[in-house]
Amino acid sequence: MVIAAHNNDATVDGILLQLPLPAALDAAAAIMAIDYRKDVDGVHPINAGLLAQGRAALIPNTPAGGMALLQHYQIPLRGKRAAVVGRSAIVGRPMALLLVQADATVTVCHSRTTDLAATLRECAIVCVAAGQPGLLTAEMIRPGAVVIDFGTNVTADGALVGDVDFAPVAEVAAAITPVPGGTGPVTNAMLLRNLITITRNQHR
Protein backbone atom coordinates (compact mmCIF):
# COMPACT_ATOMS: atom_id res chain seq x y z
CA MET A 1 0.00 0.00 0.00
CA VAL A 2 1.26 3.48 -0.84
CA ILE A 3 0.84 4.78 2.73
CA ALA A 4 2.87 1.94 4.24
CA ALA A 5 5.67 2.64 1.77
CA HIS A 6 5.73 6.30 2.80
CA ASN A 7 5.66 5.33 6.49
CA ASN A 8 8.81 3.28 5.98
CA ASP A 9 10.59 5.78 3.72
CA ALA A 10 13.05 7.80 5.80
CA THR A 11 13.07 10.51 3.11
CA VAL A 12 9.34 11.13 3.69
CA ASP A 13 8.79 13.27 6.78
CA GLY A 14 5.09 14.10 6.61
CA ILE A 15 2.03 12.43 5.06
CA LEU A 16 -1.13 14.33 4.18
CA LEU A 17 -4.05 12.30 2.86
CA GLN A 18 -6.21 14.37 0.53
CA LEU A 19 -9.86 13.74 1.37
CA PRO A 20 -12.40 12.75 0.23
CA LEU A 21 -11.10 9.47 -1.13
CA PRO A 22 -12.80 7.64 -4.01
CA ALA A 23 -15.77 5.67 -2.64
CA ALA A 24 -14.00 2.33 -3.15
CA LEU A 25 -11.38 3.25 -0.53
CA ASP A 26 -11.97 3.23 3.24
CA ALA A 27 -10.91 6.67 4.50
CA ALA A 28 -10.86 5.64 8.19
CA ALA A 29 -8.62 2.66 7.45
CA ALA A 30 -6.35 4.80 5.28
CA ILE A 31 -5.96 7.40 8.05
CA MET A 32 -5.29 4.66 10.61
CA ALA A 33 -2.60 3.30 8.28
CA ILE A 34 -0.59 6.54 8.45
CA ASP A 35 2.30 6.45 10.93
CA TYR A 36 0.94 8.93 13.49
CA ARG A 37 4.39 10.44 13.84
CA LYS A 38 4.17 11.53 10.17
CA ASP A 39 0.55 12.72 10.44
CA VAL A 40 1.08 16.33 9.35
CA ASP A 41 -2.67 17.02 9.40
CA GLY A 42 -3.28 15.75 12.94
CA VAL A 43 -6.08 13.44 11.78
CA HIS A 44 -4.82 10.09 13.10
CA PRO A 45 -6.88 8.87 16.08
CA ILE A 46 -3.72 8.72 18.21
CA ASN A 47 -3.08 12.43 17.66
CA ALA A 48 -6.76 13.24 18.25
CA GLY A 49 -6.58 11.17 21.43
CA LEU A 50 -3.42 12.83 22.72
CA LEU A 51 -5.09 16.20 22.16
CA ALA A 52 -8.28 15.02 23.90
CA GLN A 53 -6.19 13.83 26.83
CA GLY A 54 -4.44 17.21 27.07
CA ARG A 55 -1.06 15.90 25.95
CA ALA A 56 1.31 17.22 23.29
CA ALA A 57 0.22 16.16 19.81
CA LEU A 58 0.15 17.00 16.12
CA ILE A 59 -2.93 19.21 16.09
CA PRO A 60 -5.28 19.63 13.09
CA ASN A 61 -4.16 22.72 11.24
CA THR A 62 -7.40 24.67 11.14
CA PRO A 63 -8.02 24.82 14.92
CA ALA A 64 -4.26 25.21 15.50
CA GLY A 65 -4.50 28.31 13.30
CA GLY A 66 -7.42 29.65 15.31
CA MET A 67 -5.40 29.30 18.50
CA ALA A 68 -2.36 30.92 16.84
CA LEU A 69 -4.50 33.94 15.90
CA LEU A 70 -5.89 34.26 19.45
CA GLN A 71 -2.37 34.01 20.87
CA HIS A 72 -0.83 36.40 18.36
CA TYR A 73 -3.37 39.09 19.19
CA GLN A 74 -3.03 38.30 22.90
CA ILE A 75 -6.73 37.64 23.41
CA PRO A 76 -7.17 36.62 27.07
CA LEU A 77 -8.51 33.07 27.33
CA ARG A 78 -8.00 31.99 30.94
CA GLY A 79 -11.32 31.97 32.79
CA LYS A 80 -13.13 33.51 29.79
CA ARG A 81 -16.33 32.09 28.36
CA ALA A 82 -15.75 30.77 24.83
CA ALA A 83 -18.11 29.07 22.39
CA VAL A 84 -17.40 26.82 19.45
CA VAL A 85 -20.25 26.47 16.95
CA GLY A 86 -19.86 23.19 15.07
CA ARG A 87 -18.62 19.81 16.27
CA SER A 88 -16.69 18.39 13.34
CA ALA A 89 -13.84 16.01 14.10
CA ILE A 90 -11.37 18.22 12.27
CA VAL A 91 -12.31 21.76 13.44
CA GLY A 92 -15.04 22.19 16.07
CA ARG A 93 -14.16 19.43 18.53
CA PRO A 94 -10.38 19.95 18.52
CA MET A 95 -10.88 23.74 18.76
CA ALA A 96 -13.04 23.22 21.86
CA LEU A 97 -10.40 20.96 23.39
CA LEU A 98 -7.65 23.50 22.66
CA LEU A 99 -9.67 26.29 24.29
CA VAL A 100 -10.27 24.09 27.37
CA GLN A 101 -6.53 23.42 27.45
CA ALA A 102 -5.99 27.21 27.38
CA ASP A 103 -8.17 27.53 30.51
CA ALA A 104 -11.28 28.98 28.83
CA THR A 105 -14.74 27.83 29.97
CA VAL A 106 -15.92 26.34 26.69
CA THR A 107 -19.40 25.66 25.33
CA VAL A 108 -19.84 23.44 22.27
CA CYS A 109 -22.86 24.42 20.15
CA HIS A 110 -24.14 22.65 17.05
CA SER A 111 -27.14 22.03 14.85
CA ARG A 112 -29.18 20.70 17.81
CA THR A 113 -28.48 23.72 20.04
CA THR A 114 -31.86 25.25 20.84
CA ASP A 115 -31.02 28.85 21.76
CA LEU A 116 -27.82 29.67 19.96
CA ALA A 117 -28.11 33.45 20.38
CA ALA A 118 -28.52 33.35 24.18
CA THR A 119 -25.68 30.88 24.52
CA LEU A 120 -23.27 32.87 22.35
CA ARG A 121 -24.09 36.18 24.03
CA GLU A 122 -22.56 34.78 27.24
CA CYS A 123 -19.21 34.40 25.50
CA ALA A 124 -16.17 36.62 25.08
CA ILE A 125 -14.80 34.42 22.30
CA VAL A 126 -16.96 32.86 19.58
CA CYS A 127 -15.50 30.42 17.02
CA VAL A 128 -17.71 29.29 14.17
CA ALA A 129 -17.12 26.21 12.02
CA ALA A 130 -20.59 25.23 10.91
CA GLY A 131 -20.42 25.53 7.14
CA GLN A 132 -23.49 27.75 7.00
CA PRO A 133 -23.22 31.22 5.44
CA GLY A 134 -24.78 33.99 7.51
CA LEU A 135 -25.32 31.75 10.54
CA LEU A 136 -23.78 34.20 12.99
CA THR A 137 -25.59 37.53 13.09
CA ALA A 138 -24.86 40.69 15.05
CA GLU A 139 -27.52 40.17 17.73
CA MET A 140 -25.88 36.86 18.69
CA ILE A 141 -22.65 38.55 19.74
CA ARG A 142 -21.83 40.26 22.99
CA PRO A 143 -20.36 43.72 22.27
CA GLY A 144 -16.60 43.44 22.42
CA ALA A 145 -16.48 39.71 21.71
CA VAL A 146 -13.77 38.19 19.54
CA VAL A 147 -15.01 36.19 16.54
CA ILE A 148 -13.07 33.50 14.67
CA ASP A 149 -14.78 32.45 11.45
CA PHE A 150 -13.61 29.06 10.15
CA GLY A 151 -16.39 28.88 7.57
CA THR A 152 -15.42 28.28 3.95
CA ASN A 153 -18.57 28.33 1.85
CA VAL A 154 -18.82 28.98 -1.87
CA THR A 155 -21.88 31.00 -2.87
CA ALA A 156 -23.94 30.49 -6.03
CA ASP A 157 -21.92 33.20 -7.79
CA GLY A 158 -18.62 31.57 -6.83
CA ALA A 159 -17.61 33.85 -3.95
CA LEU A 160 -15.90 32.45 -0.82
CA VAL A 161 -17.76 33.43 2.38
CA GLY A 162 -17.56 32.38 6.02
CA ASP A 163 -20.29 31.51 8.50
CA VAL A 164 -20.51 35.06 9.87
CA ASP A 165 -22.62 37.95 8.57
CA PHE A 166 -19.38 39.91 8.47
CA ALA A 167 -20.15 43.64 8.20
CA PRO A 168 -22.80 43.90 10.96
CA VAL A 169 -20.93 41.50 13.28
CA ALA A 170 -17.70 43.47 12.75
CA GLU A 171 -19.44 46.53 14.16
CA VAL A 172 -20.28 44.72 17.40
CA ALA A 173 -17.16 42.56 17.82
CA ALA A 174 -13.84 43.80 19.17
CA ALA A 175 -12.01 41.68 16.59
CA ILE A 176 -13.08 39.32 13.82
CA THR A 177 -11.36 37.22 11.15
CA PRO A 178 -12.49 37.88 7.56
CA VAL A 179 -13.19 35.20 4.94
CA PRO A 180 -11.17 34.91 2.76
CA GLY A 181 -7.88 36.04 4.27
CA GLY A 182 -8.55 35.13 7.90
CA THR A 183 -8.07 31.65 9.25
CA GLY A 184 -7.23 30.15 5.84
CA PRO A 185 -3.66 31.44 5.42
CA VAL A 186 -2.88 30.65 9.08
CA THR A 187 -4.13 27.09 8.53
CA ASN A 188 -1.53 26.72 5.80
CA ALA A 189 1.17 28.11 8.08
CA MET A 190 0.21 25.56 10.75
CA LEU A 191 0.58 22.76 8.21
CA LEU A 192 4.16 23.88 7.66
CA ARG A 193 4.70 24.20 11.41
CA ASN A 194 3.53 20.60 11.92
CA LEU A 195 5.86 19.48 9.12
CA ILE A 196 8.80 21.21 10.81
CA THR A 197 7.86 19.60 14.14
CA ILE A 198 7.67 16.17 12.53
CA THR A 199 10.95 16.62 10.68
CA ARG A 200 12.73 17.70 13.85
CA ASN A 201 11.28 14.75 15.79
CA GLN A 202 12.43 12.26 13.16
CA HIS A 203 15.94 13.59 12.71
CA ARG A 204 16.66 14.23 16.38
Add this chain to the structure above:
Amino acid sequence: MVIAAHNNDATVDGILLQLPLPAALDAAAAIMAIDYRKDVDGVHPINAGLLAQGRAALIPNTPAGGMALLQHYQIPLRGKRAAVVGRSAIVGRPMALLLVQADATVTVCHSRTTDLAATLRECAIVCVAAGQPGLLTAEMIRPGAVVIDFGTNVTADGALVGDVDFAPVAEVAAAITPVPGGTGPVTNAMLLRNLITITRNQHR
Protein backbone atom coordinates in the same frame (compact mmCIF):
# COMPACT_ATOMS: atom_id res chain seq x y z
CA MET B 1 7.46 -6.74 28.39
CA VAL B 2 4.41 -8.06 30.22
CA ILE B 3 1.98 -5.92 28.22
CA ALA B 4 3.32 -7.11 24.86
CA ALA B 5 2.94 -10.70 26.00
CA HIS B 6 -0.70 -10.10 26.93
CA ASN B 7 -1.30 -8.32 23.60
CA ASN B 8 -0.13 -11.41 21.77
CA ASP B 9 -1.89 -13.94 24.02
CA ALA B 10 -5.15 -15.01 22.36
CA THR B 11 -6.45 -16.19 25.74
CA VAL B 12 -6.24 -12.60 27.11
CA ASP B 13 -9.20 -10.54 25.93
CA GLY B 14 -8.88 -7.33 27.95
CA ILE B 15 -5.99 -5.50 29.58
CA LEU B 16 -6.47 -3.04 32.46
CA LEU B 17 -3.38 -1.22 33.68
CA GLN B 18 -3.68 -0.35 37.37
CA LEU B 19 -2.48 3.23 37.86
CA PRO B 20 -0.49 4.87 39.30
CA LEU B 21 2.60 2.93 38.27
CA PRO B 22 5.80 2.99 40.33
CA ALA B 23 7.77 6.14 39.49
CA ALA B 24 10.42 4.20 37.59
CA LEU B 25 7.87 3.18 34.93
CA ASP B 26 6.53 5.50 32.21
CA ALA B 27 2.73 5.33 32.44
CA ALA B 28 2.15 7.01 29.06
CA ALA B 29 4.46 4.53 27.32
CA ALA B 30 2.85 1.60 29.12
CA ILE B 31 -0.65 2.72 28.05
CA MET B 32 0.54 3.22 24.46
CA ALA B 33 1.96 -0.32 24.55
CA ILE B 34 -1.48 -1.84 25.16
CA ASP B 35 -3.17 -3.20 22.04
CA TYR B 36 -5.99 -0.65 21.76
CA ARG B 37 -8.39 -3.46 20.83
CA LYS B 38 -7.82 -4.98 24.31
CA ASP B 39 -8.00 -1.61 26.12
CA VAL B 40 -10.88 -2.43 28.48
CA ASP B 41 -10.49 0.92 30.26
CA GLY B 42 -10.64 3.10 27.14
CA VAL B 43 -7.41 4.89 28.07
CA HIS B 44 -5.34 4.25 24.94
CA PRO B 45 -4.92 7.44 22.84
CA ILE B 46 -6.48 5.66 19.84
CA ASN B 47 -9.68 5.02 21.80
CA ALA B 48 -9.64 8.57 23.19
CA GLY B 49 -9.16 9.84 19.65
CA LEU B 50 -11.97 7.75 18.16
CA LEU B 51 -14.25 9.10 20.89
CA ALA B 52 -13.06 12.69 20.24
CA GLN B 53 -13.74 12.19 16.53
CA GLY B 54 -17.25 10.94 17.27
CA ARG B 55 -16.56 7.37 16.17
CA ALA B 56 -17.30 4.09 17.92
CA ALA B 57 -14.70 3.29 20.55
CA LEU B 58 -13.93 1.65 23.87
CA ILE B 59 -15.04 4.45 26.20
CA PRO B 60 -13.58 5.09 29.67
CA ASN B 61 -15.86 3.36 32.16
CA THR B 62 -16.68 6.26 34.48
CA PRO B 63 -18.15 8.61 31.84
CA ALA B 64 -19.71 5.62 30.06
CA GLY B 65 -21.51 4.91 33.35
CA GLY B 66 -22.71 8.50 33.60
CA MET B 67 -24.20 8.23 30.12
CA ALA B 68 -25.76 4.85 30.98
CA LEU B 69 -27.48 6.41 34.01
CA LEU B 70 -28.82 9.34 31.94
CA GLN B 71 -30.08 6.92 29.30
CA HIS B 72 -31.59 4.48 31.79
CA TYR B 73 -33.62 7.24 33.44
CA GLN B 74 -34.50 8.67 30.02
CA ILE B 75 -33.13 12.12 30.79
CA PRO B 76 -33.58 14.21 27.62
CA LEU B 77 -30.22 15.36 26.26
CA ARG B 78 -30.85 16.58 22.71
CA GLY B 79 -30.67 20.36 22.60
CA LYS B 80 -30.35 20.59 26.39
CA ARG B 81 -27.70 22.65 28.12
CA ALA B 82 -25.29 20.41 30.01
CA ALA B 83 -22.21 21.23 32.06
CA VAL B 84 -19.23 19.11 33.00
CA VAL B 85 -17.18 20.39 35.93
CA GLY B 86 -13.66 19.01 35.69
CA ARG B 87 -11.51 18.34 32.63
CA SER B 88 -9.60 15.18 33.47
CA ALA B 89 -8.56 12.92 30.60
CA ILE B 90 -10.43 9.98 32.10
CA VAL B 91 -13.73 11.54 33.23
CA GLY B 92 -14.44 15.21 32.48
CA ARG B 93 -13.25 15.47 28.89
CA PRO B 94 -14.70 12.16 27.65
CA MET B 95 -17.99 12.90 29.46
CA ALA B 96 -18.19 16.25 27.65
CA LEU B 97 -17.52 14.56 24.31
CA LEU B 98 -20.18 11.91 25.00
CA LEU B 99 -22.75 14.59 25.86
CA VAL B 100 -21.88 16.49 22.66
CA GLN B 101 -22.32 13.23 20.77
CA ALA B 102 -25.76 12.88 22.42
CA ASP B 103 -26.72 16.31 20.99
CA ALA B 104 -26.49 18.30 24.23
CA THR B 105 -25.04 21.81 24.18
CA VAL B 106 -22.11 21.23 26.52
CA THR B 107 -20.05 23.60 28.65
CA VAL B 108 -16.76 22.44 30.16
CA CYS B 109 -15.99 24.12 33.49
CA HIS B 110 -12.84 23.67 35.59
CA SER B 111 -10.63 25.25 38.21
CA ARG B 112 -10.11 28.38 36.07
CA THR B 113 -13.82 28.98 35.50
CA THR B 114 -14.60 32.38 36.95
CA ASP B 115 -18.35 32.25 37.59
CA LEU B 116 -19.20 28.63 38.11
CA ALA B 117 -22.61 29.25 39.71
CA ALA B 118 -23.93 31.42 36.87
CA THR B 119 -22.66 28.97 34.29
CA LEU B 120 -24.16 25.91 35.97
CA ARG B 121 -27.52 27.60 36.55
CA GLU B 122 -27.97 27.71 32.76
CA CYS B 123 -27.85 23.93 32.61
CA ALA B 124 -30.44 21.16 32.79
CA ILE B 125 -27.74 18.53 33.36
CA VAL B 126 -24.72 19.05 35.61
CA CYS B 127 -21.94 16.44 35.85
CA VAL B 128 -19.22 16.96 38.44
CA ALA B 129 -15.81 15.28 38.41
CA ALA B 130 -13.61 17.76 40.20
CA GLY B 131 -12.39 15.82 43.22
CA GLN B 132 -13.48 18.56 45.62
CA PRO B 133 -15.98 17.74 48.39
CA GLY B 134 -18.83 20.22 48.72
CA LEU B 135 -17.92 22.03 45.48
CA LEU B 136 -21.45 21.96 44.12
CA THR B 137 -23.95 23.75 46.36
CA ALA B 138 -27.70 24.18 46.04
CA GLU B 139 -27.59 27.77 44.77
CA MET B 140 -25.51 26.65 41.77
CA ILE B 141 -28.26 24.39 40.47
CA ARG B 142 -31.30 25.29 38.42
CA PRO B 143 -34.43 23.83 40.03
CA GLY B 144 -35.23 20.58 38.28
CA ALA B 145 -31.71 19.97 37.01
CA VAL B 146 -30.22 16.47 36.89
CA VAL B 147 -26.94 16.06 38.78
CA ILE B 148 -24.34 13.33 38.19
CA ASP B 149 -21.67 13.25 40.90
CA PHE B 150 -18.48 11.45 39.83
CA GLY B 151 -16.55 12.66 42.88
CA THR B 152 -14.85 10.04 45.02
CA ASN B 153 -13.23 11.80 47.96
CA VAL B 154 -12.24 10.27 51.26
CA THR B 155 -12.82 12.57 54.24
CA ALA B 156 -10.54 12.84 57.29
CA ASP B 157 -12.74 10.33 59.15
CA GLY B 158 -12.58 7.85 56.29
CA ALA B 159 -16.00 8.44 54.72
CA LEU B 160 -16.47 8.37 50.94
CA VAL B 161 -18.13 11.57 49.66
CA GLY B 162 -18.71 13.08 46.23
CA ASP B 163 -18.22 16.65 44.95
CA VAL B 164 -21.83 17.65 45.67
CA ASP B 165 -23.29 19.00 48.91
CA PHE B 166 -25.82 16.21 48.62
CA ALA B 167 -28.78 16.92 50.93
CA PRO B 168 -29.40 20.58 49.95
CA VAL B 169 -28.73 19.92 46.24
CA ALA B 170 -31.09 16.92 46.29
CA GLU B 171 -33.89 19.28 47.36
CA VAL B 172 -33.36 21.47 44.28
CA ALA B 173 -32.47 18.83 41.69
CA ALA B 174 -34.98 16.62 39.89
CA ALA B 175 -32.55 13.70 40.17
CA ILE B 176 -29.11 13.19 41.63
CA THR B 177 -26.66 10.32 42.04
CA PRO B 178 -25.50 9.63 45.61
CA VAL B 179 -21.93 8.87 46.69
CA PRO B 180 -21.34 6.05 47.42
CA GLY B 181 -23.79 3.93 45.45
CA GLY B 182 -24.28 6.21 42.46
CA THR B 183 -21.87 6.26 39.53
CA GLY B 184 -19.41 3.82 41.15
CA PRO B 185 -21.31 0.55 40.67
CA VAL B 186 -22.29 1.58 37.14
CA THR B 187 -18.63 2.24 36.35
CA ASN B 188 -17.88 -1.37 37.28
CA ALA B 189 -20.72 -2.58 35.08
CA MET B 190 -19.31 -0.57 32.16
CA LEU B 191 -15.94 -2.24 32.64
CA LEU B 192 -17.63 -5.59 32.18
CA ARG B 193 -19.56 -4.25 29.18
CA ASN B 194 -16.30 -3.14 27.55
CA LEU B 195 -14.82 -6.56 28.24
CA ILE B 196 -17.79 -8.27 26.58
CA THR B 197 -17.47 -5.93 23.58
CA ILE B 198 -13.75 -6.69 23.27
CA THR B 199 -14.28 -10.42 23.62
CA ARG B 200 -16.97 -10.43 20.95
CA ASN B 201 -14.77 -8.35 18.61
CA GLN B 202 -11.85 -10.73 19.00
CA HIS B 203 -13.79 -13.97 18.58
CA ARG B 204 -16.01 -12.80 15.75
